[in-house]
Every structure is written in structure tokens, then in C-alpha cells.
Amino acid sequence: MTCDRCKKRPATVHVTKIINGQKTEMHLCEECARQTGQLEFFSVPQFSFHNVLQGLFDPESATVGLPSGTISTPTRKCRTCGIDFSDFRRTGFLGCSNCYSEFQGRLEPVIRRIHGSTRHVGKVPARTGGALKVRKEIEDLRRQLEAAIAREEYEKAAQLRDKIKALQGKLDDRP
Known part of the structure; x- marks a missing residue:
């Protein structure tokens, strides 16, 4: 052509x-x-795929059109493995399981953008599924309990507290 x-x-x-x-x-x-x-x-260099992906991982650090080194951001390192957030942005990999806790505030928006949620909603192995389901239910009830207390709905809070105790009893009875 x-x-x-x-x-x-x-x-x-x-x-x-x-x-x-x-x-x-x-x-x-x-x-x-x-x-x-x-x-x-x-x-135009600011539209490189690297910068687009970097903007996906950390939109606050997007420095479109600015020469490198004009903006300095404080680096925070994982206390366990020593990786910093810029390493994660560059490679896409975290160094250890503690990195999730260490960078939680910066990871949550990234995970929410990529997966649509910050909670796992996929499949769970059958042997641990029952206990995990009960733990998630307890966690959900605790959130509801905190909200009920904040709204000063003490009767509902007492019911939720009792449900939580019953579910914790089920967990303690498991082998």
C-alpha cells in the first residue's frame, strides 16, 4: 500500500x-x-508505556513532562526485605509478605484499580474453606458491630456481639 x-x-x-x-x-x-x-x-517521551504503567501503579508520582529528578518523594523501605515502593513500581513485584502491610496505604488504590476490590473473592481450598468462611463472617460482623456502636444502636450491637461469640466458639471447636 x-x-x-x-x-x-x-x-x-x-x-x-x-x-x-x-x-x-x-x-x-x-x-x-x-x-x-x-x-x-x-x-513525545511522556507517553511511553513505562510512564503509562507507572501512572497505573502510582498516579501521584506521575511526572508527565517534567525532567527526571525534579520531584523527590520520600522513600520508605520494607523492614523485612528492604525493598522500597519505587522498586515495586519498576518491577511489579513485592519482596515479601510484610511488604503488603508496609505499603498498604499505597497498594490499596493500585489493587482496587486493577482487581476492582481489595478483598479476595476467588476460590478457596476445600480443607480450609469452612474456617476461612467463618473468619470472614466474624470480620464482617465486627465491622457491623463498630458501625452499630457508632450509631448508638446498642441492642443491635449486643446481638452482633453474641453472633460473633457463637462463631468464635465454632472456630475454637474445630480440630
Whole structure:
């Protein structure tokens, strides 16, 4: 396919625009695309995939258009493995299980954006599923209890407290 503009060189840039439902396609060579400004989006360094992914992990650190080193952020390291949050942003991996607690405030928005929730909702092994289900129910009841106390609904709070004690009794009776 040849360039729609110069009709000489092979088209290497294919642009599709949809404006008011009207679809327009242009097939341009690299030189004509550069002259018409169609390559500007790809040549601007702040739109690199690295920066897009970095913005996903830590939107507060997005420094679009700023030279590197113009903004310094305090680095906090995991007390167990020594990894800092910038290492996580760079690699996508945490160093140990303690990192989740250490970086909780900064990880929660990332996890919520990626997974839609910060709580695990997937499958659980059958042998531990029963106890885990009871623990989650107790955790949910405790949240409800705190909310009832905050609203000064003491009768409901007493009922919730009794349910929690009963469920804890079930957990203690398990082998």
C-alpha cells in the first residue's frame, strides 16, 4: 500500500479517525505522517508505556513532562526485605509478605484499580474453606458491630456481639 499523500513511499502509518460517527482512514508514509503531525503522540517521551504503567501503579508520582529528578518523594523501605515502593513500581513485584502491610496505604488504590476490590473473592481450598468462611463472617460482623456502636444502636450491637461469640466458639471447636 502506498502513501495516500505523496503516492511514492510505502504507507507505514495507518490512522483511523472517527468524528461524529464518520470514519476516516489515512495511510501515510513515515515522512508524511511526521509532516502532518500524526506521529507527535508517539514521539513525545511522556507517553511511553513505562510512564503509562507507572501512572497505573502510582498516579501521584506521575511526572508527565517534567525532567527526571525534579520531584523527590520520600522513600520508605520494607523492614523485612528492604525493598522500597519505587522498586515495586519498576518491577511489579513485592519482596515479601510484610511488604503488603508496609505499603498498604499505597497498594490499596493500585489493587482496587486493577482487581476492582481489595478483598479476595476467588476460590478457596476445600480443607480450609469452612474456617476461612467463618473468619470472614466474624470480620464482617465486627465491622457491623463498630458501625452499630457508632450509631448508638446498642441492642443491635449486643446481638452482633453474641453472633460473633457463637462463631468464635465454632472456630475454637474445630480440630
